Amino acid sequence: MKNIGVIGYSGNTESTPIREIAELCLKLGQELGKRYTVFTGGRNGVMELVSKGVKSVGGFCVGILPWEGEDANEFNDLVVKTGLDFQMRSFVLVKSVDAVVSIGGEIGTALEILASYANGKPVILLRGTGGWTDRIATVLIDGKYLDNRKLSEVYQAWSVDEVIDILDSILR
Amino acid sequence: MKNIGVIGYSGNTESTPIREIAELCLKLGQELGKRYTVFTGGRNGVMELVSKGVKSVGGFCVGILPWEGEDANEFNDLVVKTGLDFQMRSFVLVKSVDAVVSIGGEIGTALEILASYANGKPVILLRGTGGWTDRIATVLIDGKYLDNRKLSEVYQAWSVDEVIDILDSILR
Amino acid sequence: MKNIGVIGYSGNTESTPIREIAELCLKLGQELGKRYTVFTGGRNGVMELVSKGVKSVGGFCVGILPWEGEDANEFNDLVVKTGLDFQMRSFVLVKSVDAVVSIGGEIGTALEILASYANGKPVILLRGTGGWTDRIATVLIDGKYLDNRKLSEVYQAWSVDEVIDILDSILR
Amino acid sequence: MKNIGVIGYSGNTESTPIREIAELCLKLGQELGKRYTVFTGGRNGVMELVSKGVKSVGGFCVGILPWEGEDANEFNDLVVKTGLDFQMRSFVLVKSVDAVVSIGGEIGTALEILASYANGKPVILLRGTGGWTDRIATVLIDGKYLDNRKLSEVYQAWSVDEVIDILDSILR
Numbered sequence: 001m002k003n004i005g006v007i008g009y010s011g012n013t014e015s016t017p018i019r020e021i022a023e024l025c026l027k028l029g030q031e032l033g034k035r036y037t038v039f040t041g042g043r044n045g046v047m048e049l050v051s052k053g054v055k056s057v058g059g060f061c062v063g064i065l066p067w068e069g070e071d072a073n074e075f076n077d078l079v080v081k082t083g084l085d086f087q088m089r090s091f092v093l094v095k096s097v098d099a100v101v102s103i104g105g106e107i108g109t110a111l112e113i114l115a116s117y118a119n120g121k122p123v124i125l126l127r128g129t130g131g132w133t134d135r136i137a138t139v140l141i142d143g144k145y146l147d148n149r150k151l152s153e154v155y156q157a158w159s160v161d162e163v164i165d166i167l168d169s170i171l172r
Numbered sequence: 173m174k175n176i177g178v179i180g181y182s183g184n185t186e187s188t189p190i191r192e193i194a195e196l197c198l199k200l201g202q203e204l205g206k207r208y209t210v211f212t213g214g215r216n217g218v219m220e221l222v223s224k225g226v227k228s229v230g231g232f233c234v235g236i237l238p239w240e241g242e243d244a245n246e247f248n249d250l251v252v253k254t255g256l257d258f259q260m261r262s263f264v265l266v267k268s269v270d271a272v273v274s275i276g277g278e279i280g281t282a283l284e285i286l287a288s289y290a291n292g293k294p295v296i297l298l299r300g301t302g303g304w305t306d307r308i309a310t311v312l313i314d315g316k317y318l319d320n321r322k323l324s325e326v327y328q329a330w331s332v333d334e335v336i337d338i339l340d341s342i343l344r
Numbered sequence: 345m346k347n348i349g350v351i352g353y354s355g356n357t358e359s360t361p362i363r364e365i366a367e368l369c370l371k372l373g374q375e376l377g378k379r380y381t382v383f384t385g386g387r388n389g390v391m392e393l394v395s396k397g398v399k400s401v402g403g404f405c406v407g408i409l410p411w412e413g414e415d416a417n418e419f420n421d422l423v424v425k426t427g428l429d430f431q432m433r434s435f436v437l438v439k440s441v442d443a444v445v446s447i448g449g450e451i452g453t454a455l456e457i458l459a460s461y462a463n464g465k466p467v468i469l470l471r472g473t474g475g476w477t478d479r480i481a482t483v484l485i486d487g488k489y490l491d492n493r494k495l496s497e498v499y500q501a502w503s504v505d506e507v508i509d510i511l512d513s514i515l516r
Numbered sequence: 517m518k519n520i521g522v523i524g525y526s527g528n529t530e531s532t533p534i535r536e537i538a539e540l541c542l543k544l545g546q547e548l549g550k551r552y553t554v555f556t557g558g559r560n561g562v563m564e565l566v567s568k569g570v571k572s573v574g575g576f577c578v579g580i581l582p583w584e585g586e587d588a589n590e591f592n593d594l595v596v597k598t599g600l601d602f603q604m605r606s607f608v609l610v611k612s613v614d615a616v617v618s619i620g621g622e623i624g625t626a627l628e629i630l631a632s633y634a635n636g637k638p639v640i641l642l643r644g645t646g647g648w649t650d651r652i653a654t655v656l657i658d659g660k661y662l663d664n665r666k667l668s669e670v671y672q673a674w675s676v677d678e679v680i681d682i683l684d685s686i687l688r
Contacts, residue, residue: 003250037250062250068267078175078209078234080252081267085599087462088435093266095240095253106491107462114458118431118451132491139479147450147476256649257411257427259634260607279634280661286630290603290623311651319622319648347594381594406594412611422519422553422578424596425611436608439584439597 002171003062004036005093005121007048007112008103008136009131017104019044021129023105027160028126029053032101034165039064039097041090042072042079046103051075064093094119098171101163104131117146117154122170124155124163174343175234176208177265177293179284180218180275182302189276190217193301194318197275200332201225204273207336211236211269213262214244214251218275223247236265259283266291270343273335276303289318289326294342296327296335346515347406348380349437349458349465352390353475354449361448362389365473369447372470372504373397376445379508383408383441385434386416386423390447395419407435431455438463442515445507448475461490461498466500466514468507517686519578520552521609521637523628524562524619525647533620534561541619544642545569548617551680555580555613557606558588558595562619567591580609605621605628610635614687617679620647633662633670638686640671640679670684 009018018025025046028062032038033054040047042063051061055075063069063076066089072079082089090112094100098122100116102109110132116123125133137156142145144153155170157163178200181190186265190197197218204210211248212219214235227247235241235248238261244251254261262284266272272288273296274281282304288295297305309328314317316325327342329335350372353362354453362369369390376382377398384391395405399419407413407420410433416423426433434456440442444460444467446453454476460467469477481500484490488497499514501507522544525534534541541562548554549570556563558579567577569592579585579592582605588595598605606628610616616632616639618625626648632639641649653672656662660669671686673679 062252064252078250079268080234080236081266082254082264083267083601085435085606087459088432088599091429092252092254095255096251106493107458107495110490111455111458111462114451114455115431117388118455135483139483146454149450151451255429255432257607260427260604263601263604278665279630279667282662283627283630283634286623286627287603290627307655311655316582318626321622323623406596408596422594423609423612424578424580426598426608427611436596436600439599441596504615 002036003039003097004032004038004167005097005100005116006032006046006050006103007041007100007109008105008129008133010041010043010047010108011047017130018049021104022049024129024160025049026053026056028101028103028163030057031160031164033057033059037062039093041065041093041162042069042076044071044073048073048075053121064089064096080133091115097121099124099167101126102133104129104133106131109133110136114146117152122151122152122155124157125157126163126167127156174208175211175269176204176339177211177269177272177277177288178204178207178218178222179213179272179281180277180301182213182215182217182219182280185217189220189269189302194221195278196301196332197221198225200273200275200335202229203332203336205229205231209234211265213237213265214241214248216243216245220245220247236261236268239291263287266293269293271296271339272306273298276301276305278303281305282308286318289324292324294324294327296329296338298335299328346378346380347383347441348511349383349444349460350376350390350394350447351385351444351453352449352473352477354385354387354389354391354452357389357393361474362393362394365448366393367471368504369393370397371402372445372507374401374453375469375504375508377401377403381406383437385409385437386413386420388415389416392417392419408433408440420488423503436457441465443468443511446477448473448477450475453477454480458490461496464496466496466499468501468510471500477503518552519555519613520548520683521613521616521618522548522566523553523557523616523625524621524645524649526557526559526561526563526624529561529565531641531661533646534565537620538565540645540676541565542572544617544619546573547676547680549573549575551577555559555609557581557609558585558592559685560587560589564591580605580612607631610637613637615640615683617642618647618649620645622647625649628650630662633668636668638668639670640673640682642679643672643674
């Protein structure tokens with residue numbers, strides 16, 4: 001089974017801007033959970049909502065945690081405690097997956113988008129979710145690269161269904 | 173389900189000193205696989221044999237790999253590619269488990285025994301398997317510690333059954 | 345003495361796009377070398393040219409290398425071999441400095457710009473040098489932030505003199 | 517100039533067992549500082565005393581710190597903040613030096629002795645200083661190796677003068 005990483009806003013799931021995309025995260029988790037093993041950073045925010053969706057359909061969630069992992073959400077089937085800081089641990093996450101889906105996100109998500117590309121992993125931006133997921137779309141080279149080395153492609157989806165279609169085509 | 177790490181000799185499973193302990197590794201994998209999620213370094217040698225045992229009873233194996241993980245054995249259910257070197261990746265392994273079982277082993281295993289203790293994880297030495305598993309037993313403080321801070325305990329087992337009994341008692 | 349990190353294009357210093365900014369890199373190295381300890385990634389490209397400039401005025405260069413460091417340039421006074429991959433080692437670099445100057449750059453530089461900001465370090469973009477140094481300037485929030493958390497400020501300079509003026513003011 | 521790492525007890529320099537070896541640490545720092553760049557973990561205990569000795573003769577000290585480095589001692593000329601935990605940062609230290617001198621020490625020192633050997637770096641045990649420096653001497657293979665791969669040699673010195681003599685001979 002292929003591994004898909006999901007990255008995005010951390011933070012309280014009841015607060016803006018996460019609560020506005022809560023349903024979308026749950027649905028993404030459900031659709032991914034039926035098809036793939038889902039990797040997240042294992043904590044709160046988008047990570048927690050997507051993992052909740054994955055579990056609601058009987059899928060399998062892996063949380064790649066920084067430090068010792070005390071703040072893992074309850075939906076992880078397996079937790080890896082890296083002992084690394086928030087950003088360095090993101091490299092373990094992106095190296096371990098076949099593709100990455102990005103939702104909203106602040107600087108940590110931006111680093112993960114770039115880290116995915118740098119490690120040759122396709123990134124799918126779930127557009128309309130704000131933050132760096134939408135911002136990075138404005139600086140793509142030739143509409144799909146993050147530098148001139150063309151290490152991987154960045155895709156843009158405007159719905160969960162479109163995310164699944166893109167994953168189907170690139171991971172075939 | 174609790175996570176158990178298994179550490180030990182890397183190398184060709186057909187060569188000394190690994191082939192002499194192959195049956196033992198398979199049996200350990202079988203008994204652990206019935207009860208726990210088993211983490212290894214994901215590569216050859218003891219890691220491969222134990223994972224093969226785990227899979228033969230329908231258990232679940234996680235391989236925590238160095239670098240990008242091209243040399244993962246075929247028995248891993250899930251592979252985490254840390255991007256770290258052989259030794260630094262061992263810290264991700266020991267931090268992610270509840271206890272560690274050690275079999276034989278050269279310097280990498282020695283580092284993992286010490287890393288387990290330093291991270292507060294109980295270590296069970298499967299005695300009679302040679303290498304650092306037997307060597308470290310000769311320098312224990314009060315028969316069970318690796319320094320004066322008493323961060324965790326080091327146990328000694330002389331059979332797979334004894335390993336399981338010790339795990340049962342300390343992880344209850 | 346304060347520590348300044350310089351990031352930018354890696355690659356052959358005789359080839360485009362590095363040879364076009366070679367003089368600028370040398371001058372930046374000279375001006376930084378008179379005032380600060382200069383940290384780079386220790387390898388070729390912008391790192392090498394800036395370090396050459398630093399040494400030409402008797403300054404002090406530290407190279408923070410990935411892996412074991414076989415490819416260090418000849419201008420490092422001190423080399424730190426992190427054993428980490430290219431990108432993870434960049435975090436050791438940005439954490440160790442008081443501010444970062446960015447020149448051109450592909451994905452590795454983009455990651456370093458974001459890592460600097462994420463670690464609360466001011467970043468000065470030497471504009472007109474191409475690559476991610478110019479590209480990131482187009483997505484700044486309020487003209488100076490890389491996300492809504494305002495962890496540090498991103499400054500823009502159009503000359504080496506302006507870089508020095510900004511450093512003088514923010515590190516006073 | 518060659519780089520020498522010094523490892524050993526952390527902790528309060530006024531308390532047992534560090535105060536009993538304080539003069540020895542200062543003298544070691546003085547003799548190393550005249551000849552080599554000295555790397556330590558940058559914190560308290562043996563690291564602080566050796567660095568104080570280095571500075572008293574005008575030498576150069578590098579501190580390789582875990583996390584963000586808030587607890588660096590005052591004798592470091594240069595501080596590298598790795599963002600890594602205590603033990604993972606030790607690998608950056610040993611990879612960056614040409615040889616390592618060990619004094620006393622608990623589990624962190626034991627890990628550094630083994631990490632040095634695993635990375636092919638000679639280790640000199642300053643015998644009579646207790647802890648793992650003396651303990652590891654009891655399990656050497658052929659009196660000088662830490663496993664059968666013979667990755668580097670472990671030397672034993674009973675005085676600072678003997679440490680310097682050994683370094684002179686192996687780093688010639």
